[in-house]
Amino acid sequence: VAILLHNNGYGDHEWHQALSHALPEHNIVRFVDGPLSKAQCAEIEFAVIWDHPVGDLANYPNLQGVLLLGAGTERLDRDSSVPLVPIARLIDPAVLQDMAHYALYWVMDLQRGYLQYRAQQALSQWHRHPSRAVADFQVTVLGLGPVGSAVAQQLQLNGYQVKGWSKSQHHLKGIECFHTTEQLPTALHNTDVLINCLPLNSNTEQFIDAQLLSKLPKGASLISISRANVLSEQALFDCLASAHVQRAILDVFEQEPLSKNAPHWQHPQITVTPHISGATYARTAAILIAADIRKIQRNEQPSYPHQHPAHLVLA
Amino acid sequence: VAILLHNNGYGDHEWHQALSHALPEHNIVRFVDGPLSKAQCAEIEFAVIWDHPVGDLANYPNLQGVLLLGAGTERLDRDSSVPLVPIARLIDPAVLQDMAHYALYWVMDLQRGYLQYRAQQALSQWHRHPSRAVADFQVTVLGLGPVGSAVAQQLQLNGYQVKGWSKSQHHLKGIECFHTTEQLPTALHNTDVLINCLPLNSNTEQFIDAQLLSKLPKGASLISISRANVLSEQALFDCLASAHVQRAILDVFEQEPLSKNAPHWQHPQITVTPHISGATYARTAAILIAADIRKIQRNEQPSYPHQHPAHLVLA
Numbered sequence: 001v002a003i004l005l006h007n008n009g010y011g012d013h014e015w016h017q018a019l020s021h022a023l024p025e026h027n028i029v030r031f032v033d034g035p036l037s038k039a040q041c042a043e044i045e046f047a048v049i050w051d052h053p054v055g056d057l058a059n060y061p062n063l064q065g066v067l068l069l070g071a072g073t074e075r076l077d078r079d080s081s082v083p084l085v086p087i088a089r090l091i092d093p094a095v096l097q098d099m100a101h102y103a104l105y106w107v108m109d110l111q112r113g114y115l116q117y118r119a120q121q122a123l124s125q126w127h128r129h130p131s132r133a134v135a136d137f138q139v140t141v142l143g144l145g146p147v148g149s150a151v152a153q154q155l156q157l158n159g160y161q162v163k164g165w166s167k168s169q170h171h172l173k174g175i176e177c178f179h180t181t182e183q184l185p186t187a188l189h190n191t192d193v194l195i196n197c198l199p200l201n202s203n204t205e206q207f208i209d210a211q212l213l214s215k216l217p218k219g220a221s222l223i224s225i226s227r228a229n230v231l232s233e234q235a236l237f238d239c240l241a242s243a244h245v246q247r248a249i250l251d252v253f254e255q256e257p258l259s260k261n262a263p264h265w266q267h268p269q270i271t272v273t274p275h276i277s278g279a280t281y282a283r284t285a286a287i288l289i290a291a292d293i294r295k296i297q298r299n300e301q302p303s304y305p306h307q308h309p310a311h312l313v314l315a
Numbered sequence: 316v317a318i319l320l321h322n323n324g325y326g327d328h329e330w331h332q333a334l335s336h337a338l339p340e341h342n343i344v345r346f347v348d349g350p351l352s353k354a355q356c357a358e359i360e361f362a363v364i365w366d367h368p369v370g371d372l373a374n375y376p377n378l379q380g381v382l383l384l385g386a387g388t389e390r391l392d393r394d395s396s397v398p399l400v401p402i403a404r405l406i407d408p409a410v411l412q413d414m415a416h417y418a419l420y421w422v423m424d425l426q427r428g429y430l431q432y433r434a435q436q437a438l439s440q441w442h443r444h445p446s447r448a449v450a451d452f453q454v455t456v457l458g459l460g461p462v463g464s465a466v467a468q469q470l471q472l473n474g475y476q477v478k479g480w481s482k483s484q485h486h487l488k489g490i491e492c493f494h495t496t497e498q499l500p501t502a503l504h505n506t507d508v509l510i511n512c513l514p515l516n517s518n519t520e521q522f523i524d525a526q527l528l529s530k531l532p533k534g535a536s537l538i539s540i541s542r543a544n545v546l547s548e549q550a551l552f553d554c555l556a557s558a559h560v561q562r563a564i565l566d567v568f569e570q571e572p573l574s575k576n577a578p579h580w581q582h583p584q585i586t587v588t589p590h591i592s593g594a595t596y597a598r599t600a601a602i603l604i605a606a607d608i609r610k611i612q613r614n615e616q617p618s619y620p621h622q623h624p625a626h627l628v629l630a
Contacts, residue, residue, distance in 0.1 A: 094448065097449060097474060098446075098449075101423060101427070101449065101473070101474075102427075104423070104473075105420065105423045105424070105427070105429070108416060108419070108420045109420070112416070112417070112420070112591075114420070114588075117588050117589070117591070118586075120589070121580060121586065121587045121588075124575050124577075124580040124581070126571075126572035126573055126589045127589060128589050128590070128591050128594070129591075130594070131413075131591075131594070133409065134412060134413075134416065154473075157472065157473075158416070158419075158469075158472075158473070159412060159416075256441075257441035258441055260439050262439075265436055265439040266439070271433075271436065272436045273429075273432050273436075274432070274435070274441045274442060274443050275443070276427075276432070276443050276444075276446075279443070279445070279446070281445075
């Protein structure tokens with residue numbers, strides 16, 4: 001059995017090692033070392049991929065499963081020629097914890113006004129500001145999949161008021177959960193910090209637009225950690241200019257790495273981090289991927305199955 | 316019944332209002348409006364104070380209790396002439412939560428390397444660093460009184476490895492607790508971040524000195540949120556210069572406000588915050604003080620009793 005590995009250059013060597021270690025009985029073939037012969041293609045039973053060329057997965061006649069190297073599926077979703085095999089998302093608890101911590105850190109930063117204290121230190125200025133009570137500080141999480149749920153629960157655990165909104169209904173302890181377009185204004189009402197945890201698909205592209213942002217109270221802030229294209233950058237820049245949105249903490253961008261000339265870097269109301277809210281480490285993730293491969297081999301569902309692109313129902 | 320209020324100018328008017336509201340049957344007399352006549356002194360049954368002149372409390376013949384406006388007792392401890400009445404520390408759960416959040420925020424800042432990401436943004440630089448796993452990141456809390464316990468538990472709740480050290484033995488779920496001088500090196504071993512939550516008294520003055528800091532691994536960081544004089548500033552500056560200590564986050568200083576010329580402000584390894592880790596709000600704290608006054612009136616112990624200065628046993 002051979003496994004095709006394609007991580008678009010993100011630590012390919014490390015991934016090759018980690019997968020070889022987790023699946024010692026399998027032959028790990030790196031896509032970047034290709035092109036593969038017909039005989040080699042016939043040996044491939046699993047594809048461990050991220051941003052793979054549309055159409056290529058049709059070249060492996062014995063493919064039994066596709067394992068994504070992340071939680072997002074928007075790249076695979078473009079490819080309706082993928083063979084009808086199980087598709088697994090990679091949901092690593094360590095990555096969820098890191099993303100939840102990232103969100104918590106920036107919510108604390110906004111609630112306590114640490115930006116001001118850093119500016120004051122640069123000016124050798126001793127000045128205290130009253131800060132809002134944790135229990136009165138309202139955070140709203142858009143998207144309640146594995147990432148959004150982890151974020152919402154971490155904030156709730158630390159005493160914040162948390163609301164969540166998602167396309168489908170969710171129930172999370174201590175969190176007011178909303179769904180449907182009708183409930184969106186209620187979810188956004190009184191929000192101090194809005195956190196974008198929505199997946200990117202044709203329903204969510206530019207979902208956070210001028211109209212949605214206008215439903216936030218003046219002075220709210222935004223944290224975006226899922227996908228940049230869920231957010232209308234133009235709408236965000238307009239809202240920052242009018243101070244309707246006070247600050248934006250952005251970890252994801254339409255183009256990554258963010259170009260040197262991008263206006264985000266030096267914008268006084270924007271914090272840029274280089275897509276580090278949750279980093280996937282090959283050593284731990286390879287174990288999860290190996291477990292999903294063995295599940296598929298036993299005809300079981302992977303831990304986080306994803307619908308085949310050809311079957312996606314997009315409203 | 317009259318109550319003497321002296322908060323050294325920190326929101327005296329607000330405190331007067333809040334205490335009057337919480338204790339409508341009592342007359343609140345502000346010390347700063349004095350001097351009081353003999354007749355007025357005779358009416359004072361409770362003193363709600365912070366940094367009060369040594370010797371003054373002996374002037375109130377009918378004093379029944381002393382209520383401190385904070386958790387620290389070092390100012391009262393200097394005054395052995397205080398009448399032998401119950402002494403109550405103010406331990407406000409809202410303040411404990413704020414201090415625990417402060418510690419958590421800065422531990423996260425250190426673990427994830429946000430200082431570097433801020434510096435990179437200023438240079439429009441996209442660069443990712445690997446970061447240490449939460450579960451491998453070792454935080455050690457010195458002092459396990461109400462503040463230290465709250466800090467240790469908040470960090471443990473969020474997945475950090477937490478050790479605690481205190482003069483007396485403590486048991487906290489999920490936290491390795493140490494005590495005695497003999498166990499101090501074990502507590503400091505492998506520490507990534509040391510948090511000073513020790514009270515100030517003659518046992519702890521300059522307790523965090525060159526010798527103690529030398530027992531930390533090279534590259535550890537320090538967060539100080541209780542009292543500045545627990546820490547030898549000279550030892551800290553020396554350790555920062557040799558990079559034995561990587562960074563220090565200081566919320567408390569020998570002299571507050573920290574003077575404009577203090578070397579802390581512009582030190583690249585020091586973060587200064589103006590004693591804001593836990594701010595006491597009159598509105599909520601006055602309710603706790605009123606409850607303690609009523610307890611003392613019923614001959615009950617206040618919630619957090621403190622030993623009379625004349626009886627303090629200092630080793």
